[in-house]
Amino acid sequence: MTAIAGHTTAPPRMAASSRQRIIPALLLMPCLAWISFFFLLPLALMCWRSFAAKGYSFAAYTVLFTSPLYTKVMLTTVKTASIATVIALILAYPVAYVLTISGGFRRALILTFVFIPYWVDIIVRTFSWLILLGDNGLINKLLMATGIVHTPLELLYNSFSVLIAMVQILLPLTIIILFGAMLRIDRTLIAAAKIHGAGSWQAFRTVFFPLSLPGVYGAGLLVFVLSLGFYVTPALLGSPRQTMIAQTIMVEASELLDWGQASAAGLVLLIITTLIAAIYNRYFSLDRLWGGSDA
Amino acid sequence: MEQSAVRTSGARVRLRNLSKSYGAVVAVDGLTLDVPAGTFVSLLGPSGSGKTTTLNLIAGFLTPDAGDILIDERSVADVPPHRRNIGMVFQSYSLFPHMTVADNVGFPLRMRAKLSRDESRKRIAEMLALVQLSHLKARYPRQLSGGQQQRVAMARALVSRPRLLLMDEPLGALDKKLREQMQAEIRNIHRSVGTTVVYVTHDQSEALTMSDLVVVMHRARIAQIGTPRALYEAPANAFVADFLGDSNLIPATIVKTAERECAVRIGNRAVIAAPPAPFAAAAGDRAFLFVRPEDMTLQPASSVQPQDRSGLVGTVKELSFHGDVFKLSIAVGDDVLKAKVAREQCGSFEVGRQVVISWTPNAARLLPATSDGASSSESGMR
Known part of the structure; x- marks a missing residue:
């Protein structure tokens, strides 16, 4: 039907449909130009440099995958990111659950407290941990004043300080993603579980928790990808033993001026994170994280 | 045979002076109701009349502000929903999406009746046979049609042989044909299991066809209680x-x-x-x-001598065809009356004609x- 109609009135329809195509393209243009110039172009340059700087060879990549330094840094990065993700999920889950079951004022209040640190700059938050955890920091002073310890605890420049700060930075996002996922769980399912014999804990265990798992996986993945690229926190709060890949790239680029090596490492990190996101999208559908359809 | 296997005795349910408000809004106002054991009773009313609130009070999802609920002469005021031994069918079915049909139906058994594996399996099979879904037990709810999900919800509600079954507008999401078929099925299932049913609906024809007893609710109170026929013929x-x-x-x-x-x-x-x-x-x-309207007798005014006219005289304003009957609107002075006449009588009434109405x-x-x-x-x- 429409095909026939389209045929008989071909010229005006053509004009209309080409205009329909041009307008969105025009609207996208500024954004596309911006991205092309400031993101895609540098990315291409980076890619080219990673080969060109080493005499047009894979030398930079060979170093990445064979040098013990990079292996160790990659392992540290993955390990730190994984632990931070798991801790963030464990801490965020109950908060997101309470948010889900509370209404009105209490929900707004908790959300505000969740978001206040999110609005504070990452560097400021990291520095505040320096103040809290230092030898003369608030925590050590309190512990010594109360006589619990006599010499200050070494709370800074180790994996403890890196993890505690990373988790703190990641928590708001984790809570929000989990909360979003939990909100989509139909509350009458809990009522259905209860009326059919499940106590509150059983209803949670058999119905709510399993239904929240896709949200947990989604949040975990996103937070993990985010943690892979942490730079300021391990740089300020960690020792060289907590060096993560982003710091190594920084050192290569700004201190050793080996831009080829830095480019190669950056690209590998980008590919890994893209791959993880792609895997998630394949199995859990990424738009579900943001409230898209469950289909 | 199958029927005797799933048969239970219904519970007597009594509501005494039950009240519930949400802030300034009174949802249920001093409701007193006695549901005899094994009865199919409908709570019928427009939205906002308090019928769903009443159901949620019986289920225990809400706590009454005043009054008491007795199930089998025992107050359930302090009994949480999961210990009330009630089955419930929800408006949106509320099947557990992560469980198969068999696991959904078996849920109440896992939660309350500590049965052996074999006994559980037998009960689930029995229930699925009752709702004619044995062949779909390995499916997930999203793979079923609305009517099938409805039946799974029935099976889940009845599997632990509750003595009271609550149904909250369970057929609202189905189309007309399927709804009528499910009404008959629910009636049959009620007859074969013998449990007391409290059924909430805003659909008066559904309440009339299905119920032993209808409770018409209006503005948080009971407007009238009676058998469907009594309510229809002798509204209060x-x-x-x-x-x-x-x-x-x-x-x-x-x-x-x-x-x-x-x-x-x-x-x-x-x-x-x-x-x-x-x-x-x-x-x-x-x-x-x-x-x-169906009790009105109409005669063309031309066929009745003025001195014999015992009823009201009016003018036909509208005539509409409804398959089995014609509906007429007749202006009598400032009032407009409704009448129904059988198809074959309709030839003598046209818009604009004068008619004599009597009963x-x-x-x-x-x-x-x-x-x-x-x-x-x-x-x-x-």
Whole structure:
């Protein structure tokens, strides 16, 4: 039907449909130009440099995958990111659950407290941990004043300080993603579980928790990808033993001026994170994280 | 055989002076109701009349502000929902999406009846057979049609043989044909399991066809309780008359009351004989004269001599075809009356024609004009 109609009135329809195509393209243009110039172009340059700087060879990549330094840094990065993700999920889950079951004022209040640190700059938050955890920091002073310890605890420049700060930075996002996922769980399912014999804990265990798992996986993945690229926190709060890949790239680029090596490492990190996101999208559908359809 | 296997005895449910408010909104206001064991009772009313709140109070999802609920003579005020031994079918079915049909049906058994594996499996199979879904037990809810999900919800609600089954507008999401089929199935299942059913609906025809007893609710209170037939034939007030089926509610003034009969004046026209008022009434009181459209007898005015005209005379304003019947709107003075005539009689009535309307005295009823029923704007002929 429409095909026939389209045929008989071909010229005006053509004009209309080409205009329909041009307008969105025009609207996208500024954004596309911006991205092309400031993101895609540098990315291409980076890619080219990673080969060109080493005499047009894979030398930079060979170093990445064979040098013990990079292996160790990659392992540290993955390990730190994984632990931070798991801790963030464990801490965020109950908060997101309470948010889900509370209404009105209490929900707004908790959300505000969740978001206040999110609005504070990452560097400021990291520095505040320096103040809290230092030898003369608030925590050590309190512990010594109360006589619990006599010499200050070494709370800074180790994996403890890196993890505690990373988790703190990641928590708001984790809570929000989990909360979003939990909100989509139909509350009458809990009522259905209860009326059919499940106590509150059983209803949670058999119905709510399993239904929240896709949200947990989604949040975990996103937070993990985010943690892979942490730079300021391990740089300020960690020792060289907590060096993560982003710091190594920084050192290569700004201190050793080996831009080829830095480019190669950056690209590998980008590919890994893209791959993880792609895997998630394949199995859990990424738009579900943001409230898209469950289909 | 299968029927005796799943048979249980129903619980007697009594609501005593039950009240519940949400802030300033009174949802249920001093409700008292006795549901005999094994009865299929419907709570019928428009949205906001308090029927769903009543159901949620019985289920234990809400706590009453006042009053008590007794199931088998035992107060359940302090019993949480999961210990009330109730089955429930929800409006949206609320099947667990991460469980198969068999696991959904088996859920209440896993939670409450500590049965052996074999016994559980047997019960699940029995229930699935009852709702004719044995072949779909490994499917997930999203793979089922609406009607199939509805049956799974029934099976889940009944598997632990609860003595009370609550149903919250369970057929609302189905199309008309399927709804009628499910109504019959639910009736059959009720007959074969014998449990007490409290069924919430806003669909009057559903309540009339399915229930042993209908509780008509209006503005947080009970407007009338009775068998479907009693409610239809002898509504106690204008609201019930209007809500159940089509009705004429003709504003009238009582002229004379007597033991066996009374006389009313309609508008400033005819004085008509009516059955005695079922409420305290005196000459001069306002009332509604209630007549069902199908109880009206119509004759073309041309075929009746003026001196023989015992009823009201009106003009046909509208004529509409409804398959089995024609519906007519007839203007009588300022009022518009509704009438139904069988298909074959319709030839003699055309729009603009004058007709004589009459009815047998016991087809009419006088209803109080001051009822909290139909408001004045809709108190005319509906």
